[in-house]
Amino acid sequence: MYDLIIIGGGSAGVTAGIYASRKKINTLVIAKDFFGQISKTGQVDNWPGDMAISGMNLALKLEKHLKSFPVEIKVGQKVVAVKKWQDNFLAQTEDNKEFETKTIIIATGRNAKTLGIEGEQDFVGKGLSYCSICDAPFFKNKQVGVIGGGNAGFETALDLVKYASKVFIFESSDKILADEVLIEKVKSTGKVEICLQAEILRIEGQGKVEAVVYKDMALNKEVRLVVDGVFVQIGSVPATGFLGKLVDFNEKNEIEVDSATLETSVKGIFAAGDCNNTKWKQAIIAASQGAITALSAYEFLQSPAQGGVGRNGVPPV
Numbered sequence: 001m002y003d004l005i006i007i008g009g010g011s012a013g014v015t016a017g018i019y020a021s022r023k024k025i026n027t028l029v030i031a032k033d034f035f036g037q038i039s040k041t042g043q044v045d046n047w048p049g050d051m052a053i054s055g056m057n058l059a060l061k062l063e064k065h066l067k068s069f070p071v072e073i074k075v076g077q078k079v080v081a082v083k084k085w086q087d088n089f090l091a092q093t094e095d096n097k098e099f100e101t102k103t104i105i106i107a108t109g110r111n112a113k114t115l116g117i118e119g120e121q122d123f124v125g126k127g128l129s130y131c132s133i134c135d136a137p138f139f140k141n142k143q144v145g146v147i148g149g150g151n152a153g154f155e156t157a158l159d160l161v162k163y164a165s166k167v168f169i170f171e172s173s174d175k176i177l178a179d180e181v182l183i184e185k186v187k188s189t190g191k192v193e194i195c196l197q198a199e200i201l202r203i204e205g206q207g208k209v210e211a212v213v214y215k216d217m218a219l220n221k222e223v224r225l226v227v228d229g230v231f232v233q234i235g236s237v238p239a240t241g242f243l244g245k246l247v248d249f250n251e252k253n254e255i256e257v258d259s260a261t262l263e264t265s266v267k268g269i270f271a272a273g274d275c276n277n278t279k280w281k282q283a284i285i286a287a288s289q290g291a292i293t294a295l296s297a298y299e300f301l302q303s304p305a306q307g308g309v310g311r312n313g314v315p316p317v
């Protein structure tokens, strides 16, 4: 039996683990991996203390920092269900093991949104990718399409131009949604063509990606463009499905939390980072929320109802 289980190994989960360990809470961290979304970005310029650091290096530093504390970790494990069990909770992992705990911090972040169109799932890993940092080097001197004209799509195009001979960005609306600074950078490469009002219909190929078929809505005609790869960058969805209806969610399936303590609608369950309903999604915000949830869980555990007596024997108010 644990006092706290933290689910997730991104900025939020790692920071929660560090704070929990410093409070000497009997904690288990369960994480599919320690990479999180930050590892998917080339360079991070807004993590205080590191003026410019690659996303992967930042993720590795976070993992190392957590592991410098004596906290129990199960990595490579996915939590598939959480349920109430008497006065406590049970977290069930993919391998059908159950772990009992008094409190839980959910820090499972977000997953890439999929297009849901013909061909997409057939070509994952065969020319279709959701991560340019991971896969851009496979497209040396190739022609590649990026689906999504927001910041993520433009950052992906910047990763790709280091290798690809030509990059097309497809955006379904009639305007670019990325920040000006990114637009300028992309345009200055001279290698990127932006296709607005392009509704993606399907991905085609024989065993690997060979073409993107889209409808040019301005000209009202179907276009087949030959590409060797496709990168999908149309946003993300919270990784909260494994919770079923245990806690309250907003309309985007983000976990509703109390803004002061980050407690969910269920006492003893807290949610930190990109999986909750906080408006802004950034690594430093996720980290700060990891800290808040660990301190909130500590306070919860100290309450007389949980058998805690508070610091120096005095129950916390």
Ligand SMILES: Cc1cc2nc3c(=O)[nH]c(=O)nc-3n(C[C@H](O)[C@H](O)[C@H](O)COP(=O)(O)OP(=O)(O)OC[C@H]3O[C@@H](n4cnc5c(N)ncnc54)[C@H](O)[C@@H]3O)c2cc1C
Pocket: 007, 008, 009, 010, 011, 012, 013, 030, 031, 032, 033, 034, 035, 036, 037, 038, 039, 040, 041, 043, 044, 045, 046, 047, 077, 078, 079, 080, 107, 108, 109, 110, 152, 155, 239, 242, 272, 273, 274, 275, 281, 282, 283, 284, 286
């Ligand atoms: C392309 C891109 C670029 C970005 N650039 C920046 C930037 O420059 N600066 C910035 O501040 N932010 C940036 N962000 C946002 C930042 O990455 C996120 O806000 C931050 O990573 C959120 O951290 P998190 O811990 O909440 O979630 P995540 O980073 O998503 O981590 C979630 C963790 O939970 C694990 N997990 C998920 N489900 C389960 C499960 N069922 N069981 C066990 N483990 C699970 C995952 O494996 C992962 O370890 C960027 C995001 C993207 C996608």
